[in-house]
Amino acid sequence: PRHCAPPDSEKAVVITAGAGIHDGIIAGRWVVGAPIAHGGQATVHHAHHVSLGRAAAIKIFHPHVWADDGFRTRFRRECEALVALEHPNVIPVLDAVESDGVGWIVMHLATGGSLDDRLREGMLDPEEAVRILRQVASALDAAHEAGRLHRDVKPANVLLEPDGHAWLADFGVAHLIDATRLTTPGTVIGTAAYLAPEQVRGEAIDRRSDIFASGIVLYELLTGERLFPMDN
Numbered sequence: 001p002r003h004c005a006p007p008d009s010e011k012a013v014v015i016t017a018g019a020g021i022h023d024g025i026i027a028g029r030w031v032v033g034a035p036i037a038h039g040g041q042a043t044v045h046h047a048h049h050v051s052l053g054r055a056a057a058i059k060i061f062h063p064h065v066w067a068d069d070g071f072r073t074r075f076r077r078e079c080e081a082l083v084a085l086e087h088p089n090v091i092p093v094l095d096a097v098e099s100d101g102v103g104w105i106v107m108h109l110a111t112g113g114s115l116d117d118r119l120r121e122g123m124l125d126p127e128e129a130v131r132i133l134r135q136v137a138s139a140l141d142a143a144h145e146a147g148r149l150h151r152d153v154k155p156a157n158v159l160l161e162p163d164g165h166a167w168l169a170d171f172g173v174a175h176l177i178d179a180t181r182l183t184t185p186g187t188v189i190g191t192a193a194y195l196a197p198e199q200v201r202g203e204a205i206d207r208r209s210d211i212f213a214s215g216i217v218l219y220e221l222l223t224g225e226r227l228f229p230m231d232n
Helices: 069-084 115-119 126-145 207-223
Strands: 014-017 030-038 042-049 055-061 093-099 102-107 158-160 166-168
Touching: 030 055, 069 093, 069 102, 115 158, 115 207, 126 158, 126 166, 126 207
Parallel strands: 014 093
Antiparallel strands: 030 042, 042 055, 055 102, 093 102, 158 166
């Protein structure tokens, strides 16, 4: 096993190699249920712990994605980032596994859907929009103070609870601000509609890039429309 945090940490998450999926059970402890969402990198499913019965969300990365060495490095950093960022608005990681050419990450299950789902109902009133963005900003502040960028702030990565609590999720492309880039020259990580200009140009980025994306999200919450609707 390889730990994403020191073994004595209360939030230590173990990435277990060689523990595959059998009869719908991953690593002998997580039962995989119905899909929640599907994306270019992974499919997210409902899950529950075999013995504890705890509900969770499990992200199963597509095999062609997991085959990329750089992506696997980012996956391990996602685990490390989320464990290190113990913050009330950063989605908690419960477990992580890699085996048989596929990787999984188990997270807290937010039962209110994503901010993207909420936007399908129409624009938000200013009070609700600001309340959600304050929580996202608080999570980003914690990440930035820890020397990490999110790089993909968008409504789909903000998860909600029925009481209005917001979680910032998917630090899969987060990296140390001063770390060497994991992508090859000319490669852009992120979602086109929310990218800061420096990301589009492939230039060095900093915390202002996440702040820019947050502003684009706020515009969408208040108008119900994307400021930049293009896909590329």
